Amino acid sequence: MLNSTTTNISEFSPVMQSPLHPFGLTSKQEKVNDGKGVWANEIPLLGYISLRGNSQNAAFVNAVNSALNVALPTQACSMSYTAWGSILWLSPDEWLITCKRDQRASLQGALETALADIHSQVVDNSGGYTTVLLKGKNASEVLHHCTVYDLNMLQAGKVVGTTFGKLNFYLHQHEDGYYLVFRRSFADYIWRYLERSALPYGFGIAQLNDGL
Amino acid sequence: MFVIKCPHCFEAREEEEFSYGGEAFVARPTSPETESEESWGDYLFMKRNPKGWHWEMWGHSTGCRKFFVLKRNTANHTTVGAWTLAEARKIYDAEEATA
Numbered sequence: 001m002l003n004s005t006t007t008n009i010s011e012f013s014p015v016m017q018s019p020l021h022p023f024g025l026t027s028k029q030e031k032v033n034d035g036k037g038v039w040a041n042e043i044p045l046l047g048y049i050s051l052r053g054n055s056q057n058a059a060f061v062n063a064v065n066s067a068l069n070v071a072l073p074t075q076a077c078s079m080s081y082t083a084w085g086s087i088l089w090l091s092p093d094e095w096l097i098t099c100k101r102d103q104r105a106s107l108q109g110a111l112e113t114a115l116a117d118i119h120s121q122v123v124d125n126s127g128g129y130t131t132v133l134l135k136g137k138n139a140s141e142v143l144h145h146c147t148v149y150d151l152n153m154l155q156a157g158k159v160v161g162t163t164f165g166k167l168n169f170y171l172h173q174h175e176d177g178y179y180l181v182f183r184r185s186f187a188d189y190i191w192r193y194l195e196r197s198a199l200p201y202g203f204g205i206a207q208l209n210d211g212l
Numbered sequence: 213m214f215v216i217k218c219p220h221c222f223e224a225r226e227e228e229e230f231s232y233g234g235e236a237f238v239a240r241p242t243s244p245e246t247e248s249e250e251s252w253g254d255y256l257f258m259k260r261n262p263k264g265w266h267w268e269m270w271g272h273s274t275g276c277r278k279f280f281v282l283k284r285n286t287a288n289h290t291t292v293g294a295w296t297l298a299e300a301r302k303i304y305d306a307e308e309a310t311a
Contacts, residue, residue, distance in 0.1 A: 076222045076276075091276035092220050148226040160221075161275040163228055168274030 018044030019130050019187035029205040037138030037201030040194055041208050042187075043179075046085070047104030048129040049097040051111065053120035060118050067114035068097075068107070079159040079172055088159045088170060088181065096170070096181070101126060130184050133208070134194065135177035138201035143178060145197040147171070165193050214289045219296050220276045233269030235259045236281045236297075237304055263287050267304055270294070 020042040032039050053060040055074040064072045070082045072095065079088045084107070085099035099107055104126055111122045134143065140151050149162040149171065159172040167189060169182035182190055195203055217224045241247045241255055260266070266286050271279045281300035283292040295303065 076220060091278055094276075148228045153223070160223075161229075161272075161277075162225070163274050168229075 016045065018042055019184045020044070020132075020191055023191060025205050029207045032136070032204070032206050034137075035202065036204040037136050038134065038142050038194075038198040039136040039139075039204045039206035040132055040134045040198070041206045042191075043131040043133055043208065045101050046126070046129075046131060047097075047099045047101045047107070048125045049099070049104060049108055049111070050121070050123040050125045051095040051097055052093055052122075053115070053118065054093060057118070060115070060120055063114040063118055064111065067110040077158050077160055079157060081174065086172075088172065090159075090161060090170065096125075096129075098131070098181070128184055129181060130187055132180040132182075132190065132194070133177045133206065134180060135206065136201075136204075138198070139178055142194065142197045142201065143171075146193055164190055214291070216270065216282060216291065217294055218272045218275060218278075219280045219294050219299070220278045221272065225272070225275065229272060229274045231271045231273040233271050233279055236267040236269045237301065265292070267300070269297075 021044075025042055029041060051064065053064070055061060055072070061072055061074065068082070068087070070080055070087065073080050073087055073089045075089070076092070077089060079086060084103055085097065088096040088098070090096055097107065104124055108122055108124055115122060143151060146164050147162050147169075149160055154160065154171065154173050156173060159170055161168060161170050163169075164180070164182065164186075167182065167186045169180050169186070169190070171181075172179050180190065214227050215224045216227060216230055218230075238255065238259070241252065244252065247255075264285055264287055265283060267281060267283055269279050270282050271277065278296075280294050280296055281304070282294045283300075284290070
């Protein structure tokens, strides 16, 4: 039974945890080596901002460009990497902006200020998404087990929304790795699916650099 | 299984990424309140269901999540093309006018 003298709301301190926290990835990570074919890890607790607006409207595009200091990718399935993260084209009128978690307030503020008089939407979606980095010499094979997308079509600077098993996710390739961006609630399914798919090749938890 | 070229993503993708959205350009009655039960029922349930060429809507549900129009042969899954709703409307109207 709860004792009202010991459960004080002012003492309640919620702890922010990434969706893959129960897998204990931080304690299992090791330096990438040739012993295993596939390496993965979650890039936890990034900032995600949903941006919606009409890309045919020059005022909207100009306002976003000046607020973010980079060109908004308006071509279908294109994306751009920035000093602070990336901008993913999701649909003709929707983008997902990823950044370090502590930068999201300033980015969202800058966008909201710039877009004040323009029909658009800026929403902090940081609680809704997570990212997994997948790399290693057999990373493509593992991904082929998971998605129907033809990975030969995935050049650098391209982002595609496609299937992962029964789910959907966004996929882009940068440097030597694949970045899988998906809803937080899919994390358990996707991680276990990756672990199972990578079984024949050897699966390791990669040490994360600070990048992206 | 067949491949659909999404008119928003400009790329041919597997059918698995898409979801079927029913027959395209079914005109909704302008005043549902005064519609008779029979004609409202016809609007809801009576579709063309042809064997052969069929104008239908599809949603790119795992990609851009937009709806578009596909002209598909229901007998053998061949497709003529996929267009945005506005583009397809013109082609559809022109085709209906000559039919």
